[in-house]
Every structure is written in structure tokens, then in C-alpha cells.
Amino acid sequence: MGEKLTRTQQKNLERLGGVNPAEAPIPRRQFLTQVGVGAAAVGAAAGVGVAITDPWGMKGVEPPPPVRLKDYSVALAPSRPSLVVVRATPPDRSAFDSPDAEYAAREEQALTMVRSAMQEMGGVEQFIQKGDVVVIKPNVAFDKNPDLGATSQPDTVSAVVKLCFAAGARKVIVCDNPINNPESCFFKTRVGDAAQRAGATLMLPKSSYFEPLYVGGETIKDTWSMFYAPFKEATKVIGISPVKDHNLCKATICLKNWYGLLGNPRNQFHQDIHGIISDFAKMMKPTLVIADGRKLLMRNGPTGGSLNDVKQSDAIVVGTDHVAVDSWCVSKLLEKQRHEILYLDKAIDRGLASDWRPQWTREITVT
Amino acid sequence: MVKIRRAYEALALGLFLFFLLITDLRFLKGWPVSWFLEASPLVAVATALTTHTIYRNLFWGLVILGITMMLGRVWCNWMCPFGILHHLFGNIGNRRNTKQMIEVNRYRRIYAIKYYILAAMIAMAALWIVPALYNAPGKIAEAYDEAALARAAEGDSVTTFSQVFGLSSWMIGLGLVALGGYAVLRALGIFGPGRLARVPISGALLGVIVLGLGIGIVRAGVPETLSAVGDGLGRSVEASRRGNSTLQIGLLDPIALTVRSMTTSVLPSVDKATEGVYTETREYWFAWVVGLIFLGFLVANWFIPRFFCRAVCPLGALLGVFSRFSLWRIDRDPVRCTDCDLCLKSCEGASDPHTDLRKSECFVCFNCIEDCPHDALQFRFLPRKASEVTGPALNRRSLMLAGVFGVLFFPMARLSGGVKKNFDRRVIRPPGSVAEDEFLRRCIKCDQCIRVCPTNVLQPALFEAGIEGLWTPIMISKMGWCELNCTLCSQVCPTGAIRELSIAEKLGVGPFEAQGPIKTGTAFYNRGRCLPWAMDVECVVCEEVCPTSPKAIFTRNVEVTDRWGGTLELKRPFIDPEKCIGCGICEHECPVKDDPAVYVTAIGETRDKERSLLLSLVEDPSLADQLMA
Numbered sequence: 001m002g003e004k005l006t007r008t009q010q011k012n013l014e015r016l017g018g019v020n021p022a023e024a025p026i027p028r029r030q031f032l033t034q035v036g037v038g039a040a041a042v043g044a045a046a047g048v049g050v051a052i053t054d055p056w057g058m059k060g061v062e063p064p065p066p067v068r069l070k071d072y073s074v075a076l077a078p079s080r081p082s083l084v085v086v087r088a089t090p091p092d093r094s095a096f097d098s099p100d101a102e103y104a105a106r107e108e109q110a111l112t113m114v115r116s117a118m119q120e121m122g123g124v125e126q127f128i129q130k131g132d133v134v135v136i137k138p139n140v141a142f143d144k145n146p147d148l149g150a151t152s153q154p155d156t157v158s159a160v161v162k163l164c165f166a167a168g169a170r171k172v173i174v175c176d177n178p179i180n181n182p183e184s185c186f187f188k189t190r191v192g193d194a195a196q197r198a199g200a201t202l203m204l205p206k207s208s209y210f211e212p213l214y215v216g217g218e219t220i221k222d223t224w225s226m227f228y229a230p231f232k233e234a235t236k237v238i239g240i241s242p243v244k245d246h247n248l249c250k251a252t253i254c255l256k257n258w259y260g261l262l263g264n265p266r267n268q269f270h271q272d273i274h275g276i277i278s279d280f281a282k283m284m285k286p287t288l289v290i291a292d293g294r295k296l297l298m299r300n301g302p303t304g305g306s307l308n309d310v311k312q313s314d315a316i317v318v319g320t321d322h323v324a325v326d327s328w329c330v331s332k333l334l335e336k337q338r339h340e341i342l343y344l345d346k347a348i349d350r351g352l353a354s355d356w357r358p359q360w361t362r363e364i365t366v367t
Numbered sequence: 368m369v370k371i372r373r374a375y376e377a378l379a380l381g382l383f384l385f386f387l388l389i390t391d392l393r394f395l396k397g398w399p400v401s402w403f404l405e406a407s408p409l410v411a412v413a414t415a416l417t418t419h420t421i422y423r424n425l426f427w428g429l430v431i432l433g434i435t436m437m438l439g440r441v442w443c444n445w446m447c448p449f450g451i452l453h454h455l456f457g458n459i460g461n462r463r464n465t466k467q468m469i470e471v472n473r474y475r476r477i478y479a480i481k482y483y484i485l486a487a488m489i490a491m492a493a494l495w496i497v498p499a500l501y502n503a504p505g506k507i508a509e510a511y512d513e514a515a516l517a518r519a520a521e522g523d524s525v526t527t528f529s530q531v532f533g534l535s536s537w538m539i540g541l542g543l544v545a546l547g548g549y550a551v552l553r554a555l556g557i558f559g560p561g562r563l564a565r566v567p568i569s570g571a572l573l574g575v576i577v578l579g580l581g582i583g584i585v586r587a588g589v590p591e592t593l594s595a596v597g598d599g600l601g602r603s604v605e606a607s608r609r610g611n612s613t614l615q616i617g618l619l620d621p622i623a624l625t626v627r628s629m630t631t632s633v634l635p636s637v638d639k640a641t642e643g644v645y646t647e648t649r650e651y652w653f654a655w656v657v658g659l660i661f662l663g664f665l666v667a668n669w670f671i672p673r674f675f676c677r678a679v680c681p682l683g684a685l686l687g688v689f690s691r692f693s694l695w696r697i698d699r700d701p702v703r704c705t706d707c708d709l710c711l712k713s714c715e716g717a718s719d720p721h722t723d724l725r726k727s728e729c730f731v732c733f734n735c736i737e738d739c740p741h742d743a744l745q746f747r748f749l750p751r752k753a754s755e756v757t758g759p760a761l762n763r764r765s766l767m768l769a770g771v772f773g774v775l776f777f778p779m780a781r782l783s784g785g786v787k788k789n790f791d792r793r794v795i796r797p798p799g800s801v802a803e804d805e806f807l808r809r810c811i812k813c814d815q816c817i818r819v820c821p822t823n824v825l826q827p828a829l830f831e832a833g834i835e836g837l838w839t840p841i842m843i844s845k846m847g848w849c850e851l852n853c854t855l856c857s858q859v860c861p862t863g864a865i866r867e868l869s870i871a872e873k874l875g876v877g878p879f880e881a882q883g884p885i886k887t888g889t890a891f892y893n894r895g896r897c898l899p900w901a902m903d904v905e906c907v908v909c910e911e912v913c914p915t916s917p918k919a920i921f922t923r924n925v926e927v928t929d930r931w932g933g934t935l936e937l938k939r940p941f942i943d944p945e946k947c948i949g950c951g952i953c954e955h956e957c958p959v960k961d962d963p964a965v966y967v968t969a970i971g972e973t974r975d976k977e978r979s980l981l982l983s984l985v986e987d988p989s990l991a992d993q994l995m996a
């Protein structure tokens with residue numbers, strides 16, 4: 001420090017005790033930490049950079065890893081039927097003084113019917129154990145009154161929810177991805193209310209609930225977006241479906257019901273409707289399917305819209321194999337030629353399921 | 368007092384936001400969610416001008432008007448959610464010291480703009496008065512002649528209107544024209560004779576008119592004239608009602624503006640950030656424009672406090688006009704007052720409490736009373752008239768120009784023909800909407816219908832419905848569809864632009880069987896894009912989702928030779944226009960997404976006979992039978 005200092009500068013120097021801190025050497029500690037931390041930061045940044053480099057820009061467009069659906073099916077004792085048709089005389093409308101009373105009676109009846117069917121197959125415990133998380137997939141595709149037969153009956157849904165809880169289920173999730181507005185569908189079909197009153201959790205399709213699902217089928221060769229969130233914790237899956245006509249594929253029952261889990265643009269599958277429906281036999285192995293044949297939509301499917309299209313009937317069909325249940329319903333309830341329904345044949349030909357057989361089928365009547 | 372006011376503000380804003388949030392299919396359970404819209408006096412007054420009726424709950428606006436006539440503009444600082452938002456925003460952005468605050472809260476001339484806006488909008492809403500007055504003499508004569516003929520049937524001799532009024536109508540007419548011209552010239556300041564000339568000139572003109580009237584009435588008979596005038600005026604108003612006014616107050620009415628901005632811009636943005644408002648995200652056509660305007664008004668508070676309320680708000684202007692009757696107001700005790708101007712520090716309305724109060728500008732916030740160190744201000748019953756500025760400070764010439772602008776704007780806007788000859792195929796109004804002309808006289812662009820629509824199909828129009836129809840609801844079927852069993856929009860519309868409907872009426876069932884379902888438009892196929900028509904590919908998603916019974920879309924099986932010479936069995940879709948209700952779900956679900964192969968346009972909508980498509984529906988044979996029976 002050869003240069004001359006001004007008066008003020010000199011005073012400053014004195015105040016500091018004669019040492020100019022600006023000229024003191026850097027302490028070794030400080031040098032080491034600063035250089036060390038700096039180098040580490042540069043190194044880390046470079047490391048992160050290298051780790052996420054994507055020279056072809058392909059990582060950014062990679063879809064998340066596909067999920068797969070578990071096999072939810074249960075094996076029944078060979079002596080038990082795998083398909084049970086329960087019949088009961090429908091309650092007479094005029095015998096009740098309020099719609100609520102009639103509804104309660106119908107719900108009571110649905111509960112008895114489903115329970116007796118399961119009894120035939122070895123009891124509810126065969127299907128639902130303590131601690132199970134059950135996903136129930138009704139068909140609430142349309143914003144319609146349940147009497148029009150285009151959607152699952154609320155009483156059947158609540159009956160099944162109650163049965164699950166009675167058997168010790170921890171949680172029951174009711175979910176569907178309808179065609180019409182989800183809130184109004186669950187509201188108008190009364191399925192939402194019935195399920196919630198029975199204690200189930202409703203899951204409406206939010207866009208974040210969809211994930212790519214690996215199917216590996218004939219029409220969905222690898223993956224398709226699916227309403228997967230409910231299945232994350234599921235241990236059992238039950239499908240509850242109406243029995244109805246469909247213009248393009250001829251019948252909507254249990255197998256077609258899984259269509260409601262697909263994400264958009266699912267409309268494209270109409271270009272190969274039978275292929276996609278038969279793929280469901282590969283995609284989904286349900287614990288149980290229930291075809292509610294008490295109200296049959298015979299014409300103008302799948303939306304219906306007129307009571308004239310609905311036929312009152314008396315059967316609920318419960319089974320472990322959706323193809324067998326559909327096959328039974330088509331010929332015995334919908335009065336159609338069994339081989340009109342190409343997707344059933346397709347699924348059977350592909351070895352994914354089997355047709356119904358008298359020896360595995362039992363028909364019972366309850367009161 | 369100020370504490371009580373704050374509690375009211377919190378309550379009002381809270382209630383408004385609560386109503387806004389529950390305007391959703393999931394929570395809407397008979398709550399009066401449109402209350403704030405119905406309570407806006409501007410909505411009540413303006414729709415009464417255009418429709419000559421008070422719809423459903425709009426009397427609430429008159430209640431608020433009544434309160435204003437007692438207490439002044441309490442609405443603006445105690446109840447108006449937009450006002451309260453401005454209050455909040457102004458406080459957040461405030462970096463001024465006391466002195467600057469006092470300066471910024473002084474009255475400025477630009478605060479009169481709102482009255483000109485109001486004048487222009489009211490002129491548009493009340494334009495029917497011009498043709499009604501213009502045609503009135505003719506209609507009165509008509510009424511008189513009819514009555515005279517009826518009297519003749521009882522034996523009197525027939526005297527026609529022109530016989531008895533021949534001379535006097537000339538006198539009245541010339542007198543009126545001269546008087547009107549004179550008044551206009553004076554208002555514009557072009558022709559300003561001295562004080563002395565003013566009285567004799569107007570006196571002479573008035574004399575001519577009165578004389579003419581007198582002669583006519585005496586010759587025609589007093590009771591006969593009176594009934595003919597009443598009758599004729601009524602007829603004239605009725606005849607000019609249609610097609611002669613438009614409702615534009617919603618552009619700036621604070622409640623409509625807030626509900627609209629919240630619906631199409633703020634709530635969807637909140638949802639985008641949190642995924643917490645809707646089950647499915649909503650998207651709105653040009654939402655950012657609405658959002659920017661809203662934000663712009665809020666940010667303006669940082670430069671001029673309560674800029675919107677003080678300078679723009681037509682509702683504030685209306686209340687300002689009516690507040691002149693109010694019995695209570697802030698009064699200054701000139702003896703106690705030391706002219707420190709501290710009362711201006713947080714004056715919300717810029718109403719000059721430090722001198723003679725500008726009553727029409729005061730928001731009755733009571734801040735000045737709180738801020739006065741000498742207790743010189745009070746809220747008093749019937750204070751001295753001399754210490755107030757009763758009416759708004761207006762420039763007559765500007766006011767007239769604003770009115771003239773309003774009067775001219777409407778015909779200019781209508782001339783495009785968008786309402787009649789050249790109506791747009793995209794203007795598909797929600798079910799229950801009244802015919803387009805009436806719609807434009809009722810819709811306040813509050814977008815409450817858009818808020819409640821569960822499928823996102825309702826969208827704020829840009830210029831599809833002409834400049835008059837800015838932000839009115841239209842259905843864009845690519846965004847959603849009209850849910851078959853839903854009439855929510857008709858339930859929340861505060862003004863009856865969408866009439867309240869029952870499901871039965873919408874579907875045309877039960878008692879509405881004969882009238883048939885409400886159609887919002889008709890679907891058409893673009894066979895050049897439809898898969899089974901153009902590309903030999905199976906599809907008919909449209910047919911599947913069509914919700915009517917029987918379905919409006921039907922299919923025909925065809926066998927075609929495919930490209931390779933093989934045969935192919937295909938279902939090809941067709942529309943049955945009689946069954947199609949224009950709900951748009953086919954368009955929404957069609958896999959040809961960008962320009963769907965089936966699309967809905969407005970033609971065939973049942974709200975206006977002139978837009979019907981099918982003869983069979985206009986001349987319904989069953990209706991004819993009923994009429995014959």
C-alpha cells in the first residue's frame with residue numbers, strides 16, 4: 001500500500017485499529033468452503049443436467065409407465081354353480097302408498113335376490129373378505145330416470161354395497177365415467193344417492209384419475225387411457241349392469257359395461273366395436289358380475305328414453321364370468337339370436353372366457 | 368359505525384361468493400343464487416324499460432331503490448360485491464400518505480362520465496319511446512275513429528278524428544315542432560336570446576299548442592278524447608315494442624360484470640391452479656378478454672381509488688340520481704369545522720364532505736365522520752338543503768350527446784340483420800330462451816346460465832350474435848352438449864331471457880304433448896367427413912348418444928363395394944329433423960373432432976316461428992284438430 005491516503009481515509013484506518021480489513025488475506029477455511037461449495041454446486045448442476053439430457057427429445061414425450069389391472073377373480077368350489085339366475089315376482093306398484101316405500105321394498109328384494117344367488121355359489125364370504133376394498137362399476141352412462149332401463153338400478157347397487165360391508169369390506173368405491181355429465185348422471189339415475197346412503201364412496205372421473213392401462217388385446221394392442229384411480233387400492237371388483245339393447249353391438253350387458261372405464265377418445269372404438277368389447281374379457285377379470293334383468297330395455301338402445309321400450313322382467317343374473325352371464329341374458333331375456341352378438345363369440349374363440357353351460361348354471365326363485 | 372359497515376361488507380361479499388360457488392348442479396338446492404343480480408336496481412329499471420314488466424324476483428331491485436331514496440347510496444359501500452372488491456383492492460395497493468390521500472379523494476370532473484354512460488344505455492333501452500310517440504297521433508286518431516263508429520251504431524252521427532281535429536292538429540304539430548327545435552338549440556347553446564326574449568317566445572309557442580288542444584278537445588268531447596288518447600298511446604307503444612330497443616346495461620352493471628368475470632374467467636383460472644372448483648375443468652371462449660377487463664378495473668383502484676365506482680358504474684349513476692330524494696345524509700357543521708380537510712382522507716365516494724356534500728356521489732361509508740377530529744360531521748335526518756349539492760354535476764350538452772349516441776348506436780347495431788334476415792347459424796340459444804329480439808331485450812350478459820351449465824356447452828358469445836349480443840350465452844356443441852333432463856339455466860336466469868322451464872315442457876311430454884319438445888336447433892351431416900359415408904368405416908357414435916326416444920338419428924344398412932372389390936356391410940346415419948332437438952351431443956361425441964361430421968345449427972329452433980324448418984312442425988295437425996274441435 002504505497003499510495004497516499006487522504007485525511008478521512010487515514011481517520012478511518014485509525015478507527016479500525018490500523019489494519020485495513022480489505023487487505024487482510026482470505027482465511028483458509030473460507031477459501032476452502034467457498035471454492036468447495038461452488039465446485040460441488042457446479043458438479044451437481046452438471047450431474048442433474050447429464051441425468052436428464054434427452055438428445056432426441058423423446059424422453060419428454062414418453063408416456064408414464066402403463067398400469068395393469070390385477071386379476072380380481074376368485075375360484076369357486078367345483079360343486080358350486082358359477083352362474084345363478086334368481087327370480088322373484090316384482091313388487092306391485094299399487095300396493096305402496098309412496099314411491100319411497102316402493103323403493104325400499106325393491107331394495108329389500110334386490111338384497112335378498114343377490115344374497116341368495118351368492119349363497120348358492122358358496123356364500124358372500126367366498127367373494128368378499130374382511131378388509132377388502134371393493135370397486136363397484138355400475139352403468140350410469142346416461143342422465144336418465146332409472147325406470148327407463150338405460151342405466152343400472154340404484155336398488156341393486158345399494159344392495160350390493162350393503163352386502164359388501166356386511167361381509168367386512170373396508171371400503172366400497174362406486175365409479176363410472178358416463179357419457180353425459182357425471183354429476184347429473186349419478187343424480188338422475190339415483191345411483192349416486194343410493195350408493196352414498198349405503199356407505200359407499202363415489203368417485204367421479206377427474207382428468208387426473210386417468211392413467212394408461214396395458215391391455216395387449218386385439219383392438220387395444222398395447223395401452224389406452226383408463227379411469228384407474230379407483231383400482232389403485234382395489235382388491236375386489238364387481239360389475240353391475242342393466243340388460244339392454246344396443247344399435248351397433250346389439251346388446252349391452254356386463255362385458256360392454258367395462259367400456260365406461262375407458263378414457264377419451266373412446267368413441268373411435270365404434271369402428272371396431274366387437275373387437276374392443278371382446279378385449280374387455282382380457283382386460284378385466286372381475287370378482288363378480290351382476291346383470292339386473294328386472295327392467296329390460298328392448299329397443300332404442302343404448303339410451304332408451306321411453307317407458308314403451310322397457311319390459312318388466314323378474315330375474316337378476318349373478319356370475320363370475322361376464323361372457324357366460326351375457327350369453328345367458330341375450331338369449332333368455334333380450335330375445336335375440338345368441339350368435340348375433342359377435343363380440344361374445346370373439347371372446348370365446350380367443351379363449352378368454354366360456355359360454356354358459358347348464359351344468360354350471362342354477363336357477364332359483366325367492367320370494 | 369365504520370365497524371358495523373365493515374361487518375356488512377364482509378357479509379355481503381361472503382354471501383356473494385357463497386352463492387357463486389354453489390351455483391353448481393352439485394350444491395344448488397333451491398338457494399336464491401341469483402339474488403345479487405336480482406337486487407341490482409339497474410337491472411330492474413332497465414329491463415322494465417325494455418320489457419314493460421318486472422320479471423319474477425326483480426322487484427328486489429326496487430326495494431334497493433327504495434332504500435336509496437331513504438338513506439342514499441348505501442348499496443355501493445355496504446352491499447355491492449364489486450364495490451367491496453374495489454374497496455379491498457384500493458386498500459391493498461395504497462402507498463399514499465395522508466396528504467396524498469386527501470388530494471386523491473377530491474371530486475374530479477371525470478366522475479360525471481358514469482351519468483353519460485347511464486344516459487346512453489337508458490336511451491338504447493327506451494328507444495321504443497321514439498317510434499311510439501312518432502306514431503301516437505295516428506294511433507290516437509285510429510282509436511277515436513273506431514270509437515266514433517261504435518257510437519254511430521247507437522245512433523250518433525259519425526265525426527272522424529280528422530274532422531274534429533283538422534285545424535287543431537296543425538296548430539299542435541307546428542307548436543310542438545317549433546318548441547322542440549327551440550329547446551334543442553338552446554340546450555346546445557347555439558341560439559341563446561337574452562332573458563327577456565325567452566319568456567315571450569316559449570309562452571307564445573305554448574299558447575298555440577294549448578289553444579289547439581283546447582279547440583280539438585272541446586269539439587271532440589272530453590271523455591271521448593281521453594279514452595282515445597289512452598287507447599291510442601297503448602296501441603302505439605305495443606306496436607313499437609318489438610325490434611326497437613336493446614339492453615346493454617349488463618356490459619357495465621357491476622353485478623352482471625362481476626358474475627360474468629367470475630364465471631368465465633376467475634373461477635376457471637382458480638380451478639386450473641387447484642383442480643378444486645369443478646369436477647371437470649371448464650373452458651370458455653375468449654375468457655381472457657373478460658378477465659383482463661375485470662382485472663383492469665380492479666387495478667385501476669391503485670391509481671384512482673374506486674375508479675370504477677366513481678367514474679364508470681351506471682348503477683352508481685342511477686342510484687346517484689335517486690339519492691337526491693334521500694332523507695338522511697352527511698352534514699357538516701360549519702362552525703365546528705376548521706377546514707382541515709381530514710375528512711377527505713378516506714372518503715370512498717369523492718363526495719366532498721369538507722364543503723357542501725355532493726349527495727349523489729356519497730357512498731355513505733361514514734369514514735369522514737370517523738376521521739373528523741372536531742366532530743363536525745354527522746349523519747342527519749333532513750339537514751339544511753343549502754349545504755348540499757343535490758344533483759350530479761352534469762354538462763347538459765354532453766348528456767344530450769350521450770343520449771343521442773345511445774339512440775343512434777342501436778339502429779346501427781341492428782342494421783347488420785343478425786336478428787332477422789341474416790341470423791347466424793352459430794347463435795344456438797339455450798332451451799327456454801325467448802325469441803332473439805326479446806332475448807336481446809332481456810339478457811344482461813351476467814352469464815349466470817353459463818355458470819350453472821353442467822356440461823360447459825354454454826359459452827359467452829363474442830360477436831356471433833352481433834355486437835349487441837356480446838357475452839350473451841350461446842351453445843358451442845364442441846365444448847359440451849345440452850343435457851336432456853336439465854333446465855338449470857332457465858332456473859337461474861334473473862331476467863327471463865331464458866324463461867323458467869319444467870323438464871316436462873322441455874321434453875314436450877305430459878301436458879306439453881301437443882306443443883312438442885323445445886328445439887334449440889337442428890343437426891346436419893357433413894357426408895364428406897362422416898366415417899361411414901366417406902371412408903367405409905363403421906361408426907354411428909352419434910346415433911348411440913342421441914337421447915330422444917325414438918332417436919332422431921337413425922341408420923340405414925347398406926352394402927358397399929369396398930376399395931378392394933369386396934363387399935362391406937355399413938350403417939349410415941341420417942337425421943330425422945322432426946325428432947332432432949338440437950342438443951348437440953352427437954356433434955360433441957363425433958370422433959371427427961376438429962370439424963365434426965355432424966353439427967348443429969340454429970335453424971329449426973322453436974323459440975321463433977320465423978326460424979322453423981319443417982312445415983309439419985309449424986302446422987301441427989294435432990293442434991289444428993284441437994282448434995277445429
Ligand code: SF4
Nearest residue numbers: 810811813814816860
Ligand atoms: S340469459 Fe344468461 S347471461 Fe343472460 S341474463 Fe339470463 S342468466 Fe344472465
Ligand code: SF4
Nearest residue numbers: 897898906907909957
Ligand atoms: S359420429 Fe360422426 S363420423 Fe361417426 S357416424 Fe356420426 S357423424 Fe359420422
